[in-house]
Amino acid sequence: MSARILVVDDESHILHVLTLKLQKAGYEVITAGDGEEGLHVALAESPDLIITDLQMPYMTGVDLCRALAGRPGTAAVPVIILTARGYALSEEDLGIGNIREVVSKPFSPRLLIQMVQSLLEAGSTTRKAKAA
Amino acid sequence: MKTLLTMALGSFLLAVVIAVMAVLMVSGWGRLPIDRADWTMLAVGLGASVWALLLVGCLLTARVCEAVSTYADRLGASEPSALPRTPIWMRSLMRALSRVQQTVQQRESTWRTRVRDLEIRERIADADRARAESVLGVMREAVIVTNAFDEIVYANEAAGHLLKFDAGDSARRALGDVVADTGLCRLISETREASCGLRQIDHVIEGGDEPVCCVAMLSTLKDSTDEVSSVVTVLHDMTREREIAQLKSEFVSKASHELRTPLSSVQAYVEMLVDGEADDEASRQEFYGIIQAETERLSRLVDNMLNISRIEAGIVRVDRDAVDFEGLIDRAVQTLEPQAREKRISIHRELAPVDLHAVGDVDMLYQVVVNLVSNAIKYTPEGGRVTISADSDHLERCVHVSVADTGLGVPPDDVDRIFEKFYRIENYKRVAKGTGLGLNLCRQIIETLHGGQIGLESRLGLGSRFWFTVPMSLESEREPEAKAVAA
Numbered sequence: 001m002s003a004r005i006l007v008v009d010d011e012s013h014i015l016h017v018l019t020l021k022l023q024k025a026g027y028e029v030i031t032a033g034d035g036e037e038g039l040h041v042a043l044a045e046s047p048d049l050i051i052t053d054l055q056m057p058y059m060t061g062v063d064l065c066r067a068l069a070g071r072p073g074t075a076a077v078p079v080i081i082l083t084a085r086g087y088a089l090s091e092e093d094l095g096i097g098n099i100r101e102v103v104s105k106p107f108s109p110r111l112l113i114q115m116v117q118s119l120l121e122a123g124s125t126t127r128k129a130k131a132a
Numbered sequence: 133m134k135t136l137l138t139m140a141l142g143s144f145l146l147a148v149v150i151a152v153m154a155v156l157m158v159s160g161w162g163r164l165p166i167d168r169a170d171w172t173m174l175a176v177g178l179g180a181s182v183w184a185l186l187l188v189g190c191l192l193t194a195r196v197c198e199a200v201s202t203y204a205d206r207l208g209a210s211e212p213s214a215l216p217r218t219p220i221w222m223r224s225l226m227r228a229l230s231r232v233q234q235t236v237q238q239r240e241s242t243w244r245t246r247v248r249d250l251e252i253r254e255r256i257a258d259a260d261r262a263r264a265e266s267v268l269g270v271m272r273e274a275v276i277v278t279n280a281f282d283e284i285v286y287a288n289e290a291a292g293h294l295l296k297f298d299a300g301d302s303a304r305r306a307l308g309d310v311v312a313d314t315g316l317c318r319l320i321s322e323t324r325e326a327s328c329g330l331r332q333i334d335h336v337i338e339g340g341d342e343p344v345c346c347v348a349m350l351s352t353l354k355d356s357t358d359e360v361s362s363v364v365t366v367l368h369d370m371t372r373e374r375e376i377a378q379l380k381s382e383f384v385s386k387a388s389h390e391l392r393t394p395l396s397s398v399q400a401y402v403e404m405l406v407d408g409e410a411d412d413e414a415s416r417q418e419f420y421g422i423i424q425a426e427t428e429r430l431s432r433l434v435d436n437m438l439n440i441s442r443i444e445a446g447i448v449r450v451d452r453d454a455v456d457f458e459g460l461i462d463r464a465v466q467t468l469e470p471q472a473r474e475k476r477i478s479i480h481r482e483l484a485p486v487d488l489h490a491v492g493d494v495d496m497l498y499q500v501v502v503n504l505v506s507n508a509i510k511y512t513p514e515g516g517r518v519t520i521s522a523d524s525d526h527l528e529r530c531v532h533v534s535v536a537d538t539g540l541g542v543p544p545d546d547v548d549r550i551f552e553k554f555y556r557i558e559n560y561k562r563v564a565k566g567t568g569l570g571l572n573l574c575r576q577i578i579e580t581l582h583g584g585q586i587g588l589e590s591r592l593g594l595g596s597r598f599w600f601t602v603p604m605s606l607e608s609e610r611e612p613e614a615k616a617v618a619a
Contacts, residue, residue: 010561010562011393011396011397013397013400013401013422013426014396014397014400016422017397017400017401017404018400020404020409021400021404021409024409033562034562055389056561057558057559057560057561057562058558058559082396084388084389084390084392084393084396085385085388085389104392105392105393105395105396106392106395106396106398106399106400107396107399107400108399108400108403109400109403109404110403110407
């Protein structure tokens with residue numbers, strides 16, 4: 001069964017291109033246009049990984065991570081943050097929830113897919129080790 | 133004097149007569165018996181002679197003293213004077229007085245030269261001090277000069293303003309009695325005691341409404357004995373610099389964000405195309421279209437940023453002409469009609485039947501109207517209404533244009549910030565795309581380049597009305613009119 005990835009971004013072109021790229025890589029993709037919608041979708045769909053933009057209407061990427069971290073069903077979901085703000089994330093922000101990577105815009109979708117694969121494989125290895 | 137002289141002369145003659153009689157009497161001594169009357173006559177004659185001689189001596193002495201006194205008075209008054217005629221036995225005294233006179237005259241000349249020199253120096257020093265004080269007075273930096281006893285010698289107005297004291301009433305007063313900032317007083321004392329030349333220290337002035345960050349430069353001045361005679365303290369208020377640095381940093385951060393966003397789309401779609409991930413011609417065309425749109429967005433953003441920057445730097449050229457707002461509004465409506473039609477929004481014109489001409493750059497003012505109408509269409513739901521009005525205000529001598537819509541309205545908290553660079557209402561970002569620079573550019577064009585005003589009135593959920601005014605004539609043209617009215 002393919003991993004389910006939630007992509008959250010208020011830029012429709014970014015949502016579109018990431019959806020295409022991830023689907024071609026064999027993942028199931030669900031999308032949201034802002035932080036609030038992202039939180040609802042994450043709670044409803046339980047994704048295996050979340051890719052979210054940092055600056056969005058209603059709820060920022062960091063606020064989304066904070067909200068996800070406070071819920072048992074989503075606290076462990078790895079998050080990749082996309083940001084056009086360069087160094088806008090502080091050390092404190094990076095410690096929130098399960099933020100695993102921060103990718104600066106403009107980014108290479110190819111490298112992002114590699115990052116997704118590596119995070120999902122690491123998660124899968126950890127789960128297997130726990131099961132054993 | 134004359135009487136004295138006559139009496140002296142008379143006495144002298146009497147004494148001579150008596151003396152002659154005495155001589156005759158003495159020469160006849162031995163032949164005639166000397167009786168008591170002879171001795172009396174002799175005594176009287178001798179007494180009269182002594183008296184006459186004393187009198188003559190006193191008179192001569194008085195005359196000489198008077199002459200010498202007159203001479204001395206003239207010397208004292210620095211009046212040129214020849215030596216008075218004096219008896220031979222007083223010549224050496226008078227020669228000595230003459231030498232004294234020459235010495236005194238030489239010294240007086242030297243002192244006069246020195247006094248003149250000092251007066252010139254004092255005038256130069258006064259002029260230098262006045263010049264220095266006027267320079268220090270207009271400096272933005274606070275300047276305080278203190279002496280070896282930590283008393284204020286000079287403080288400029290900026291110092292008084294920054295440290296909250298009356299600079300004009302601070303001279304010769306103890307620094308600690310005038311300046312409430314104990315940290316600064318301590319710093320000045322330490323500098324004087326350490327005699328450490330030039331120091332530069334970051335200093336925060338407390339005690340005001342809010343702390344003021346300054347750079348304090350302190351230097352000591354020494355006198356001829358190599359002792360510190362004064363400390364010069366210059367305080368440079370860094371508040372404005374830090375605000376500008378903060379604004380620049382925010383601008384770069386926001387500009388970077390706005391540029392990176394479309395650039396991300398371009399890079400991602402180009403990479404897809406390069407990797408051959410567009411499966412068919414339709415996908416490829418879709419990607420090309422997105423790349424083109426995002427590139428145009430980037431181009432608009434850069435154009436807006438450059439335009440604003442050039443206006444702010446004062447290097448933009450304004451082609452002033454008579455602008456007919458009726459024609460300008462017609463042209464803008466024609467351009468934006470297709471965009472409005474897509475959302476079934478109707479555009480209405482309400483132009484007053486008056487002269488709607490103003491002086492300005494027609495292309496720039498057209499851009500303002502297009503920006504405002506385009507925004508109105510973007511933030512008005514389907515089926516809404518946009519109304520462009522224009523009227524002339526002859527009292528204020530300006531043309532007044534407004535663009536009203538039945539759109540979302542601007543939240544009260546955002547009204548004051550809506551014209552800032554890169555400011556976008558967070559919750560409306562999904563409604564329409566934008567650079568966040570359009571309204572700022574409108575404000576720069578209207579207020580900075582045309583001397584008009586721009587603003588908005590809005591009711592959340594009901595719509596907004598953006599308005600601007602443009603003067604009918606230039607400021608320079610209005611002045612003669614005003615003068616004519618006054619005359």
